[in-house]
Amino acid sequence: xxxxxDLHKSYHMGSNSLxxxxxxxxxxKEGELVSIMGSSGSGKSTLLNIxxxxxxxxxxxxxxxxxxxxxxxxxxxxxxxxxxxxxIFQSFNLIxxxxxxxxxxxxxxxxxxxxxxxxxxxxxxxxxxxxADWSHHLPSELSGGQKQRVAVARALASDPKVLLADEPTGAxxxxxxxxxxxxxxxxxxxxxxxxxxxxxxxxxQMTKRIVQLKDGVIIDDSPVxxxxxxxxx
Amino acid sequence: MFNKDRWDEILExxxxxxxxTLLTAFGVFWGITILVLLLALTNGLKNGVIASFDNFAANSxxxxxxxxxxxxxxxxxxxxxxxxxxxxxxxxxxxPELKYVSPRNSLGGYRGANNVTxxxxxxxxxxxxxxxxxxxxLPMDILQGRFxxxxxxxxxxxxxxxGVDVVASLYxxxxxxxxxxxxxxGVNFMVVGVFKNVNSQGDSEEEANTIFIPFSTFNxxxxxxxxxGWMAITAYDEYGITGxxxxxxxxxxxxxxxxxNDNRAFGxxxxxxxxxxxxxxxxxxxxxxxxxxxxxxxxxxxGISNIMLxxxxxxxxxxxxxxxxxxxxxxxxxxxxxxxxxLTILSGMTGVAFAGGVIWLMNYSLDQSGPVExxxxxxxxxxxxxxxxxxxIVSGLLAGMIPANSATRMxxxxxxxxx
Numbered sequence: 001x002x003x004x005x006d007l008h009k010s011y012h013m014g015s016n017s018l019x020x021x022x023x024x025x026x027x028x029k030e031g032e033l034v035s036i037m038g039s040s041g042s043g044k045s046t047l048l049n050i051x052x053x054x055x056x057x058x059x060x061x062x063x064x065x066x067x068x069x070x071x072x073x074x075x076x077x078x079x080x081x082x083x084x085x086x087x088i089f090q091s092f093n094l095i096x097x098x099x100x101x102x103x104x105x106x107x108x109x110x111x112x113x114x115x116x117x118x119x120x121x122x123x124x125x126x127x128x129x130x131x132a133d134w135s136h137h138l139p140s141e142l143s144g145g146q147k148q149r150v151a152v153a154r155a156l157a158s159d160p161k162v163l164l165a166d167e168p169t170g171a172x173x174x175x176x177x178x179x180x181x182x183x184x185x186x187x188x189x190x191x192x193x194x195x196x197x198x199x200x201x202x203x204x205q206m207t208k209r210i211v212q213l214k215d216g217v218i219i220d221d222s223p224v225x226x227x228x229x230x231x232x233x
Numbered sequence: 234m235f236n237k238d239r240w241d242e243i244l245e246x247x248x249x250x251x252x253x254t255l256l257t258a259f260g261v262f263w264g265i266t267i268l269v270l271l272l273a274l275t276n277g278l279k280n281g282v283i284a285s286f287d288n289f290a291a292n293s294x295x296x297x298x299x300x301x302x303x304x305x306x307x308x309x310x311x312x313x314x315x316x317x318x319x320x321x322x323x324x325x326x327x328x329p330e331l332k333y334v335s336p337r338n339s340l341g342g343y344r345g346a347n348n349v350t351x352x353x354x355x356x357x358x359x360x361x362x363x364x365x366x367x368x369x370x371l372p373m374d375i376l377q378g379r380f381x382x383x384x385x386x387x388x389x390x391x392x393x394x395x396g397v398d399v400v401a402s403l404y405x406x407x408x409x410x411x412x413x414x415x416x417x418x419g420v421n422f423m424v425v426g427v428f429k430n431v432n433s434q435g436d437s438e439e440e441a442n443t444i445f446i447p448f449s450t451f452n453x454x455x456x457x458x459x460x461x462g463w464m465a466i467t468a469y470d471e472y473g474i475t476g477x478x479x480x481x482x483x484x485x486x487x488x489x490x491x492x493x494n495d496n497r498a499f500g501x502x503x504x505x506x507x508x509x510x511x512x513x514x515x516x517x518x519x520x521x522x523x524x525x526x527x528x529x530x531x532x533x534x535x536g537i538s539n540i541m542l543x544x545x546x547x548x549x550x551x552x553x554x555x556x557x558x559x560x561x562x563x564x565x566x567x568x569x570x571x572x573x574x575x576l577t578i579l580s581g582m583t584g585v586a587f588a589g590g591v592i593w594l595m596n597y598s599l600d601q602s603g604p605v606e607x608x609x610x611x612x613x614x615x616x617x618x619x620x621x622x623x624x625x626i627v628s629g630l631l632a633g634m635i636p637a638n639s640a641t642r643m644x645x646x647x648x649x650x651x652x
Contacts (some may be wrong), residue, residue, distance in 0.1 A: 078564075208644065
């Protein structure tokens with residue numbers, strides 16, 4: 001699903017140059033649930049941003065579902081993001097003046113779907129994350145866990161190839177963290193490829209494979225025995 | 234481009250901060266209100282001044298004779314002469330461009346001596362000898378009866394058409410003037426018509442104090458021979474009277490043995506020239522109205538642009554999220570542009586409606602208080618509304634342009650990082 005070869009990325013700040021990714025190679029197969037771990041500054045967020053086409057690598061190749069991702073202009077990048085990727089953010093990033101339902105329907109809006117279709121799909125995914133009763137609530141009327149579940153529904157709405165989650169449990173307490181992880185595991189069980197960036201070990205243990213990043217290189221990449229989040233709930 | 238979803242998106246964004254939206258909208262609202270009001274006031278002034286032209290056909294001039302100022306062919310300087318009926322005929326045959334050439338004579342005048350009697354009633358009125366065409370040059374409302382006809386001219390009938398004020402001073406209330414006789418300078422005339430001026434301001438009183446009698450009757454009854462006091466000349470609309478003037482005077486100079494350079498022998502007043510001067514003045518005033526209004530509007534538009542910039546700044550993260558979810562830069566730009574466009578047009582059209590209300594109030598109070606000198610019927614045409622709409626659309630787009638571009642300048646990854 002994802003093939004990355006010799007990925008480099010550096011940031012320039014004035015005369016200083018910061019080499020963040022120093023040759024990353026890794027592959028993700030369809031249906032995997034991978035966590036990317038590392039201390040802050042290890043380059044894990046940069047890697048996720050490049051995977052999410054929010055940022056571009058300086059060199060190296062990136063192939064997503066057989067499509068080489070390079071020389072993107074913003075328009076094509078937007079289309080690819082919409083088609084291939086679903087994002088889950090640490091701070092949820094819901095649009096605060098839109099209801100849960102409208103938030104979930106947003107990627108579908110940019111796909112150009114008709115309103116009726118959008119609402120139907122959005123309702124389906126809200127139901128899936130267990131928030132059908134909250135569809136007409138604004139984000140400010142939801143708890144943190146509920147917000148993240150809406151965000152998960154939104155990431156799923158466009159039926160992407162890969163879900164990218166950047167510290168999805170970073171803003172949640174451990175009980176709601178496990179609820180959200182349970183949801184993510186459930187989605188993965190249905191076959192969706194999911195990448196999670198986290199620095200919490202117990203969250204990483206709930207994935208199927210842990211990639212350890214340090215100073216811009218992968219120092220460890222090994223499968224783990226998945227711990228089901230349900231056991232903690 | 235504007236389906237329901239777009240509307241929802243735009244309305245959601247605009248109503249997210251209602252008070253601020255309202256304040257922003259006020260700038261444009263005020264600008265367009267001032268613009269429309271300025272134009273309406275200019276128009277009112279113009280209407281008022283034009284009305285003082287007495288509705289006289291604009292493409293016209295009056296001409297009369299004065300003293301000769303240059304000796305010519307043995308004739309001395311200072312000689313007096315008169316237009317004759319032959320001059321009228323000659324002008325008509327030589328200038329097919331002329332629509333009407335009406336010879337006129339008059340008796341009495343402003344604060345003249347009493348010259349008309351009816352029984353025991355007596356009054357001082359202006360008496361004109363006229364041709365039937367004159368009513369085409371100076372439109373008036375015939376309230377009763379008729380105006381002078383050609384058979385009156387031919388038969389030299391002693392008939393007259395009198396103004397409403399003449400009726401008021403010579404007749405009792407409710408008395409029918411038609412068919413009665415009045416005595417003008419000792420000669421009896423039958424009243425065949427009563428007229429009122431269509432729309433004149435200021436001197437309407439004087440105008441309605443007027444009696445028209447057939448030109449031929451006038452000359453015979455008051456011993457004018459074939460003399461013509463002055464002529465009212467109107468050209469067809471496709472020929473400007475101002476351009477014909479010189480040729481007309483050349484012909485008249487030849488007919489009266491006047492030196493070709495003697496321009497002081499004839500007096501004239503060119504209505505079309507006066508008219509052009511006044512309309513020119515008002516086109517400048519209209520321009521000033523547009524200019525001042527547009528400047529005020531500009532500050533409103535800058536206000537919108539400013540607020541949209543702030544909105545874009547505030548929504549940087551939201552824009553980042555939208556782009557992560559698949560919004561293209563064009564999607565974002567279009568939304569910002571549309572928001573600013575909608576805001577501008579809505580507030581602008583409210584301004585137009587408000588200005589319309591104010592204009593209506595002005596007209597209403599003018600109707601209530603009666604005519605005001607040099608001011609009548611302030612109004613704007615549909616063309617102004619369309620111009621205003623165009624200005625609004627253009628300025629709405631302009632106002633949105635900078636914010637729209639700044640909204641997409643930031644990379645999505647940076648936009649998402651903003652807290």
